[in-house]
Amino acid sequence: MGLTKNQCAMSKRKKEFPGASHYKDRHGVRRWRYRQSGFSAELGSEYGSPDFVRRYENAVSRLKSPSASKRRKALKGTVAALVDSWYESDEFLSLRGSTQKVYKGVVDKFRAEHGTKPVAEMKLRHVKQILAKKANTPSAANNLRKRLIQLMDHAVDLEWRDDNPVRATKTKKLSGDGFHTWSEREIAKFFEFH
Structure with a gap:
């Protein structure tokens, strides 16, 4: 059969x-x-x-994930609960897997340090203190700032907050002149090699 x-x-x-x-x-x-x-x-x-x-x-x-059971126990209104909710949102799930992984690397460190704190009580001065700890690494500070903007926007969507205090902060200036523009000779050398 x-x-x-x-x-x-x-x-x-x-x-x-x-x-x-x-x-x-x-x-x-x-x-x-x-x-x-x-x-x-x-x-x-x-x-x-x-x-x-x-x-x-x-x-x-x-x-x-070994931390999945811990995430389910996050108290409502805390940073940990907000992170859990954001990870389950369409905004986050629509990101590519590699992007999700990068974002989680930043956000999970933030959650580990501030997970038990109430989202509603986060003030601009708190955000500035958090970002000031990364003053020696401006790129890392800017990446954290971007993720915090997304998290707090999500908190506003959930009506846990009326505002997003992170938006009032400024990006850190990066030192250096960036990358120089390639000359015709450098472009030709690149194409010759590749």
Whole structure:
């Protein structure tokens, strides 16, 4: 007794993306979701698409992350809870996986230091103090500032705050003249080598 073509395809899909299953939404559209150990994440409607694979990898990595259980326990209104919410937002999930990883590297350090603090009580002076600690590394300070702007904008969207105090800060000036403009000779040398 053999399997039908559809059953074979479904069997291959389950092996390719373990934990992924399909369902029909209220409009009759076939959608996919990841489910494991009580955790669930939407994967979209285009099975195997780059967006589907990115969402699947995020779901698997979140489940395997040792800090995932700690994140669920974050107190409402704290920096940690805001970070958790932002990581689950469409704004963050629509970023490329490599960009998410870079952003998490910055934000997770901030959360480790300030995670228990209430978001609503963050003032401009606090932001300036946080950024001043990175005065020796202006690029790192500017990167942190950008991520904090996104986090506080998310807090405003959630109505945890009425304003975003980070927007009142200025970027740190970088030393140096930047990169020089290549001469025709340097461009020719580049093309010759590559």
